Amino acid sequence: MLDYLKNIIKNIPEKPGCYQYYDDKGVIIYVGKAKNLKKRVSSYFTKNHDDSPKTRILVSKIRDIKYIIVNSEEDTFLLENNLIKEFQPRYNVMLKDDKTYPSIVIKNGYFPRVFQTRKIIKDGSTYFGPYTSALSVKALLEIIHKLYPIRTCNLALTPENIKSKKFKVCLEYHIKRCLGPCEGLQTLEDYNKNIEYVKEILKGNIGLVSNSIYEDMQKLSEELKFEEAQKLKEKFQLIDNFKTKSTIITNANYNIDVYGYEDDENAAYINYLSVSNGAVIRAYTFEYKKKMEESPEELLGMGIIEMQKRFDSHPQEIVVPFYPDISLTKTSFLIPQRGDKKKLLALSQQNVKQYKIDKLKKAETLNPEQRSVRIVKGIQNDLHLKELPVHIECFDNSNIQGTNPVSACVVFKMAKPSKKDYRHFIVKTVEGPDDYSTMKEVVYRRYKRLMEEESPLPQLIVIDGGKGQLNASVESLKELGVYGKIAIVGIAKRLEEIYYPEDSIPLYLDKNSETLKVIQHLRDEAHRFGITFHRNRRSKGQLQSELDTIKGIGEESKKLLLRRFKSFKRIKEASLPDLEETIGKSKAKLLYEHLNNNDTIDIKFKS
Missing domain, CATH: 3.30.420 (Nucleotidyltransferase; domain 5)
Structure with a gap:
């Protein structure tokens, strides 16, 4: 496949629409429809077409792809129909007649008829549609005629013909599906009231229909006539398809x-x-x-x-x-x-x-740097920053029930993770679960060290936490004399609120904005990195605490055991040969005997 086509397919949206294939002369050779353009178009170039020679030939001739997005799957049918008629592409099935999708017409004249049609005649009649489902049209007309006694005959019910008694009522009158306007038994004014109700239904205001059907369904259910109730439900589902009016075809007939x-x-x-x-x-x-x-x-x-x-x-x-x-x-x-x-x-x-x-x-596919620059500029605009945030750092604290408090700092450069610059912090000055003091300590330590090393400072700091953690971080920046030189914000976890120092009103970013996605990525990375370090530290602490009770097992042996078995439970379950292979025969024997003689002892882990 040509690189040009690959690039087009890569960027096609996953939306309903119609696609057109062009040959090397710029002529449309095929028109298709899809409820998901990307999946449908991609399938032509990823599937094997050995069982379909015509499709294989079509694909070999494609040199360009264009598409039109629409609002609904129904509109894709109508648009495809229009385009095939207009361009008559070589590889599409040709329409042998001028058949089109059905509409419903309220015929202009005395005592208007309501019926399905495929021809639009400019005679003052009102048309609704077209519709992609003839079954839905049939179901809707059936319900309309059941709810409102509208004539189905095509008699010329002029005032003169009615007055001269030219017509007689038919079976529809006797089964109460028509009120006999042909014999003057129903006035034109009364008849037109029903037509107005029908117009509202066809416009999509189907509340009248739904209420009536619901009452009938309830009645049938109470009478235990479940099959009849199910049929009514199916009709209602068909009628519900008429709620959305097509944009692709209207019956206004304008150019x-x-x-x-x-x-x-x-x-x-x-x-x-x-x-x-x-x-x-x-x-x-x-x-x-x-x-x-x-x-x-x-x-x-x-x-x-x-x-x-x-x-x-x-x-x-x-x-x-x-x-x-x-x-x-x-x-x-x-x-x-x-x-x-x-x-x-x-x-x-x-x-x-x-x-x-x-x-x-x-x-951006051809030049990935272009995308990064655009995103960074977007962050600058969305967060109202003075400098372009090429270098961003995010902090997150981790502790479980106050044990092994640690903090993580992740670094993004040009809106992408720079994992070699990630840093862990073991909290030194804070006792117990105190997020504010922890954040103050690690922010101070991080930027004091960068300043001492004369390393570049970030343009933006993101604090994973609300106003409390943000204010604690600001205090550290003030002590270091860099507050105001580095932009800093906090992100609250619940509502994705962005907080600024000394401002009680948060900023809410669009949920689909790339800026918010980058900030969420920062926060998630910091959380993941911190949690991983915290778990490893707890695991290592537990293992070392257990082994500290065994005389003859020194630091080097503990490191070897930790590296191979990962946990105290696995060491306890290990065979003597496995232990010997790791730390030697004499130490393995000492460890093995100790572990097997202390099965009933409750050893408490040190934090």
Whole structure:
């Protein structure tokens, strides 16, 4: 696989959408859909296609990959359908007719009918959909006709025909699924009230339906008719699919262009969506390198002119996030505040933001240092630091029930762990579990030594703890005369609050921000490093305390035993030959006899 394609696949988002494969001539050869773009596209290049020659040939011809992200899995079906019809890619199954996804229509006229259709006719009727599931449409219509007595016939129920008694009621009337408007037994006003309820349901306001179904289910359950209750539940689940309206296809039948815009210091990114007859049929994202101080309005205007020339698109209306610095004859600009056009603008903005993220990820893949610099700059901005925090240190205390108190200092350089610079501290001046005094001691010792060695000091210190530990650390920095020269913050464990010295109001970072992730990584590393050291020290202390009771076993022997057996329990379980192999025959015999003669003695460990 080409390195170019590998780089694209590596940065594809795990979101629903449609992907397009291009050949070496820039022609779309395949369009596909996926609820997870990354997994689906990757599978073409990681799986063996020996059993599918056509797929193998397709993959061999791919030279570029583009994709459009959408909001839901249902939208991927609709968008794929649009793109295949528009571009007719060589390796897609061709649509033999103009079949499209079904919609529900409330027909314009007297006593409107409600039914499923695949044709959109501009006759004043109201359309809802399209929907990706014909079964869901059928279930919804069935419920609607059960709840509201709406006619199913196609008779021309004009006032003149009703007055002349031209029609007679049918079976639907006798089974109470129609109130007989054909004979004037139901007024148009009363009938239209039911139509208004139906419109609310089709808009997604299905509270009326859900309440009715729930009551029927309860009644059937009380009558022990569980099979019928289950069928109602299944229908409700189908109807629930109509809550989300598609952004990809609407039934407004308008032809518009939609533009999304993002920029950074060096470039402007513009996404273009072409909407024909209410359906998205094209998406294209491109960028302009900034040469001077061009304004967003100027750059967006340049992009619109470029797209009109490239795709020969001249709609009467263009949807934009802000007004561009151009004027076009016979074309108006709109910044929508609500409705379908607002949703289309949001979709365009979502795609242009994803393009910007993907471009950044590709650049960072080729140059990993670029990512580190960006993250460090982000930390500086988010924490409002004077200096770039190239060198960060984090402290954490470890003690269990006050025994073997230790502290750990981990070091990050360019937002990455520098493990060779990690340090442990055995607390010397503090008795018992006193986190504040412990933190004060180790911070003082750490930076006093760095100053004596004339080693570089960090630009940022992170204290794993709340305001108490932070204030204790500040006291040490003041005693050393470096407070104010080094930035210092504390991180509370519960709510991820960032505390500053002499400020009672914490800073809350976005949970998805890279700054918070780096600080959490610092804290986790410090905790892991400290706990590991604490456990080793306790284990070593226990082992040495046990062996201290045995005459003839000196320091060197204890080290050899510790290195091989790791714990007192394993030494006690060891065979005489194993002990002899470790510390020699005479000492092994002495140790073995002592351990086996003291099985019933309760030896207390020293801390």
